[in-house]
Amino acid sequence: MAARWLDEDEARLWRAYRVLSGELQRAMERQLERDAGLSGADYAVLAPLSEAEGGVLRMRELGRAVGWDRSRLSHQVRRMQNRGLVAREECAEDARGFMVRLTDSGREAVEGAAPEHVETVRRYSFDLLSDRERATLTRVFERLGARLAQDAKEHL
Amino acid sequence: MAARWLDEDEARLWRAYRVLSGELQRAMERQLERDAGLSGADYAVLAPLSEAEGGVLRMRELGRAVGWDRSRLSHQVRRMQNRGLVAREECAEDARGFMVRLTDSGREAVEGAAPEHVETVRRYSFDLLSDRERATLTRVFERLGARLAQDAKEHL
DNA sequence: CCAGCTATGTTGACATATCATCAAAGCAAG
DNA sequence: CTTGCTTTGATGATATGTCAACATAGCTGG
Numbered sequence: 001m002a003a004r005w006l007d008e009d010e011a012r013l014w015r016a017y018r019v020l021s022g023e024l025q026r027a028m029e030r031q032l033e034r035d036a037g038l039s040g041a042d043y044a045v046l047a048p049l050s051e052a053e054g055g056v057l058r059m060r061e062l063g064r065a066v067g068w069d070r071s072r073l074s075h076q077v078r079r080m081q082n083r084g085l086v087a088r089e090e091c092a093e094d095a096r097g098f099m100v101r102l103t104d105s106g107r108e109a110v111e112g113a114a115p116e117h118v119e120t121v122r123r124y125s126f127d128l129l130s131d132r133e134r135a136t137l138t139r140v141f142e143r144l145g146a147r148l149a150q151d152a153k154e155h156l
Numbered sequence: 157m158a159a160r161w162l163d164e165d166e167a168r169l170w171r172a173y174r175v176l177s178g179e180l181q182r183a184m185e186r187q188l189e190r191d192a193g194l195s196g197a198d199y200a201v202l203a204p205l206s207e208a209e210g211g212v213l214r215m216r217e218l219g220r221a222v223g224w225d226r227s228r229l230s231h232q233v234r235r236m237q238n239r240g241l242v243a244r245e246e247c248a249e250d251a252r253g254f255m256v257r258l259t260d261s262g263r264e265a266v267e268g269a270a271p272e273h274v275e276t277v278r279r280y281s282f283d284l285l286s287d288r289e290r291a292t293l294t295r296v297f298e299r300l301g302a303r304l305a306q307d308a309k310e311h312l
Numbered sequence: 313c314c315a316g317c318t319a320t321g322t323t324g325a326c327a328t329a330t331c332a333t334c335a336a337a338g339c340a341a342g
Numbered sequence: 343c344t345t346g347c348t349t350t351g352a353t354g355a356t357a358t359g360t361c362a363a364c365a366t367a368g369c370t371g372g
Contacts, residue, residue: 004274004275004278005274006274006277006282009290009294010282010290012294013281013290013293013294013297014277014281016294016297016298016301017281017293017297019223019301020297020300020301020304021177021181022223023223023301023304023305023308024300024304025177027304027307027308039357039358041358041359058320059320059321060319060320060321063320063321067175067178067179068359069359069360069361070320070321070322071321071322071323071359071360071361071362072358072359072360073321074321074322074323075322075323075358075359075360076358076359078322079357079358094319094320094367094368095366095367095368096319096320096321096366096367096368097319097320097321097367098320098321118160118161118162119160121162121170122160123303124300124303124304125169125170125173125300126162126166128296128299128300128303129296133292133296134165134166134169136289136292136293137169137173137292137293137296138165138168138169138172140284140285140289140293141169141172141173141176142172143284144176144180144280144281144284145172145175145176145179147279147280147284148176148179148180148183148280149179151183152179152183195327195328197328197329214350215350215351216349216350216351219350219351224329225329225330225331226349226350226351226352227329227330227331227332227351227352227353228328228329228330229351230351230352230353231328231329231330231352231353232328232329234352235327235328250337250338250349250350251336251337251338252336252337252338252349252350252351253337253349253350253351254350254351
């Protein structure tokens with residue numbers, strides 16, 4: 001492994017990225033917790049449910065939507081069920097499956113949280129980007145994401 | 157709160173960012189674990205130590221370098237001490253403080269991990285970026301980071 | 313049909329992160 | 343000097359994430 005080290009500019013970008021990525025995530029989670037009493041994980045689960053037909057998704061689909069493994073999702077949903085944010089029902093078509101349904105309280109929570117959440121996204125990203133920059137970021141993020149997805153597919 | 161919702165392009169960018177950010181972090185952690193038996197948190201602590209004068213830093217400085225709160229760092233360093241990656245010494249100038257020192261085994265671990273780590277960074281970022289894109293990303297990430305830092309300062 | 317193989321989801325043990333609290337040392341104003 | 347505020351760090355309880363079994367249902371080829 002020839003050590004192609006990072007030059008000064010590269011190190012600066014990589015550092016800026018890591019700091020931004022961490023701080024942004026923390027800022028978003030603080031905002032959700034403060035304004036709606038939801039963790040980032042809660043919101044990640046509630047958002048796809050609120051957009052789904054009837055507020056119901058199968059565990060499998062929900063897992064795809066949030067991008068987690070089965071175990072993490074199972075634990076998270078159980079905790080959210082205990083707090084009354086979601087309910088679980090058996091799956092008609094496939095006896096292995098379980099459906100997750102948004103409760104009234106859960107819907108109230110997401111819908112209350114969403115506007116402030118979106119405002120915060122804007123405040124820390126779109127409000128600070130030109131149109132050109134926005135286009136560049138989209139292109140770059142999707143390109144990098146594609147390589148990660150490709151590697152993930154190959155390696156397992 | 158007027159709901160300035162995200163339009164299609166904005167939603168696409170935000171989603172691409174979240175997916176990338178998560179996948180990239182997981183990919184980097186998998187690589188470190190596989191090639192060097194280190195977690196991302198381990199590496200985050202070891203890297204600044206390996207660059208510090210004599211491989212020693214005060215807890216406070218180390219905390220600044222990694223950007224964690226005191227509690228998290230304290231727990232992490234204790235675990236790393238148990239595994240022999242770092243050692244702790246009292247602080248001469250300030251009796252409250254503690255110094256964290258890289259052990260031989262710790263230095264071996266970082267230095268073994270670093271080349272593969274850097275290669276992985278390249279593979280998932282710099283190898284896929286043009287010079288123009290790199291410059292744009294640096295500018296944008298630092299601008300966004302600055303607003304986050306400013307808000308953090310005001311809000312506490 | 314049924315023998316394996318895959319897909320779905322749960323569980324318990326463990327690792328890690330966060331939160332509130334505590335303690336001790338430094339420091340600054342009087 | 344000493345009283346009170348700040349800084350630094352550790353700790354224990356709790357929340358969350360990860361990992362390795364496990365269980366059950368569906369699917370597929372003989």
